Amino acid sequence: MQASAFVLFGATGDLAKRKIFPALYNLHLEGKLPERFAVFALGRKPFNDELFRVHVAESLGRFSRKGKENAAAIADFAARIQYHVLDARDPESYIRLKHAVEKRETELGLPGNRLFYLSVAPEHFGPIAMHIRESGLGNEDGRTRLVIEKPFGHDLASARSLNDTLGRAFPSDDIYYIDHYLGKPMVQNLQALIASNPVLKAVLNNHYVANVQITASETVGVEARAGYYDQAGALRDMFQNHMLQLLMMTARHSEVYDKRKIIDSVYPVNKDEAANHIVRGRYAAGEIEGNAVPGYRDEPGVDPQSNTDTYVAARLQLDDPIWRGVPFYIRTGKRLSEKSTRIVFVFKNPLESHSSEDPVRNYLSINIQPNQSVDFQLNLHGLNGEIQPVPLHFATDAEEVPEAYELLLFDALHGDPTFFAHWDEIELSWKWVQPILEAFEERIVPLHAYPAGSNGPLAADRLLAEQGFAWVEHG
Numbered sequence: 001m002q003a004s005a006f007v008l009f010g011a012t013g014d015l016a017k018r019k020i021f022p023a024l025y026n027l028h029l030e031g032k033l034p035e036r037f038a039v040f041a042l043g044r045k046p047f048n049d050e051l052f053r054v055h056v057a058e059s060l061g062r063f064s065r066k067g068k069e070n071a072a073a074i075a076d077f078a079a080r081i082q083y084h085v086l087d088a089r090d091p092e093s094y095i096r097l098k099h100a101v102e103k104r105e106t107e108l109g110l111p112g113n114r115l116f117y118l119s120v121a122p123e124h125f126g127p128i129a130m131h132i133r134e135s136g137l138g139n140e141d142g143r144t145r146l147v148i149e150k151p152f153g154h155d156l157a158s159a160r161s162l163n164d165t166l167g168r169a170f171p172s173d174d175i176y177y178i179d180h181y182l183g184k185p186m187v188q189n190l191q192a193l194i195a196s197n198p199v200l201k202a203v204l205n206n207h208y209v210a211n212v213q214i215t216a217s218e219t220v221g222v223e224a225r226a227g228y229y230d231q232a233g234a235l236r237d238m239f240q241n242h243m244l245q246l247l248m249m250t251a252r253h254s255e256v257y258d259k260r261k262i263i264d265s266v267y268p269v270n271k272d273e274a275a276n277h278i279v280r281g282r283y284a285a286g287e288i289e290g291n292a293v294p295g296y297r298d299e300p301g302v303d304p305q306s307n308t309d310t311y312v313a314a315r316l317q318l319d320d321p322i323w324r325g326v327p328f329y330i331r332t333g334k335r336l337s338e339k340s341t342r343i344v345f346v347f348k349n350p351l352e353s354h355s356s357e358d359p360v361r362n363y364l365s366i367n368i369q370p371n372q373s374v375d376f377q378l379n380l381h382g383l384n385g386e387i388q389p390v391p392l393h394f395a396t397d398a399e400e401v402p403e404a405y406e407l408l409l410f411d412a413l414h415g416d417p418t419f420f421a422h423w424d425e426i427e428l429s430w431k432w433v434q435p436i437l438e439a440f441e442e443r444i445v446p447l448h449a450y451p452a453g454s455n456g457p458l459a460a461d462r463l464l465a466e467q468g469f470a471w472v473e474h475g
């Protein structure tokens with residue numbers, strides 16, 4: 001990999017502490033960073049290099065996947081970091097930064113490859129990108145790239161305007177939109193799993209699959225993020241981005257591999273019919289792992305009159321040669337019974353004539369987290385003469401699974417955009433979601449309560465029951 005400079009805006013923030021520095025450190029431990037590599041950590045707080053390195057060392061001790069106790073490696077990594085106080089609105093700040101970056105690049109013999117990572121509030125994305133361009137910080141002979149994190153806009157119009165602004169500052173090929181779900185190893189593995197197993201490839205289509213279920217459930221509530229979350233809700237926070245990216249990754253196949261084509265093939269749902277296809281929920285008080293927890297409106301920082309969703313389930317249909325007629329059920333929510341992200345292909349009823357109330361099920365579950373595993377639910381005649389489920393289970397060693405940010409930062413440093421969200425996909429996702437957002441705002445879709453610790457609103461069960469299906473739950 002080419003020597004480069006990593007310029008991190010928002011270096012004193014939560015994401016930097018929990019994810020970005022630990023990911024860089026793990027790459028450092030594995031020898032995956034270039035030998036000549038400089039990190040410029042930028043923030044408003046008055047740290048100096050020494051104090052900031054201590055702060056990073058503490059974060060690594062808490063949040064790194066490995067090497068938490070390796071003081072020598074931590075010190076070695078921290079020595080690559082320089083801290084600079086930066087006022088993101090002040091053009092002079094960028095000129096000073098440019099000089100500091102140039103000085104360090106000369107010292108280390110770096111060719112001017114710069115990766116700018118904006119881990120800041122979304123209103124700063126456009127202004128910072130423009131300052132980078134106008135100050136000349138982004139106009140060097142080497143390769144420059146811009147990495148940003150969601151939210152990419154609040155709706156279709158604001159997302160387009162953000163992309164226009166960024167496009168004035170950086171060539172579109174050099175803008176890397178992170179969707180950290182695309183960095184999860186099992187998500188990256190999906191297509192290889194299908195392509196390298198003809199037995200799967202042969203059956204994952206509308207001849208054999210009755211429905212596909214994509215779940216991302218969390219046990220956490222709104223945590224300390226009410227200021228952001230209460231304006232966003234589950235539809236913007238998880239559905240428009242992570243869930244629709246999971247849909248694209250799941251549904252693409254050898255004939256239609258381009259994710260844009262997949263999202264473009266999803267039949268639109270109009271505002272007026274949204275209530276027939278979408279279920280919206282908000283958690284009420286309940287219990288998580290034996291502990292009583294408050295309802296969403298009673299969470300600190302949440303407006304007691306809030307009308308925000310913490311759960312969304314949707315039924316989508318694709319106009320696609322192999323998936324036509326197969327419903328895709330997608331759901332995500334907070335304060336549910338378990339932390340689990342998984343994709344389940346439910347096969348058509350193997351025993352149409354089976355009379356039991358509990359239908360015989362044959363399905364393939366690809367489990368993305370917390371553990372990476374694959375479950376294949378088969379059936380066998382038991383000794384009692386009844387058909388009984390026989391699960392086949394395969395799991396990978398959790399210790400060795402890299403974090404999404406490690407894979408994504410490595411790719412960004414290499415200039416490999418494969419597992420980033422591309423603007424066309426983001427725009428098409430917003431386009432699909434926009435009428436639903438409006439239906440939510442105009443309260444056309446009812447907001448159902450569900451107790452914390454449950455599997456979500458009962459209305460989400462009805463969404464499947466209408467077509468004779470049920471969610472595949474664990475346990």
Ligand code: BG6
Pocket residue numbers: 180218237238341
């Ligand atoms: C983030 C959302 O993008 O993803 C959070 O803003 C959510 O609300 C998080 O908790 C979930 O990520 P993961 O990797 O824990 O499934």
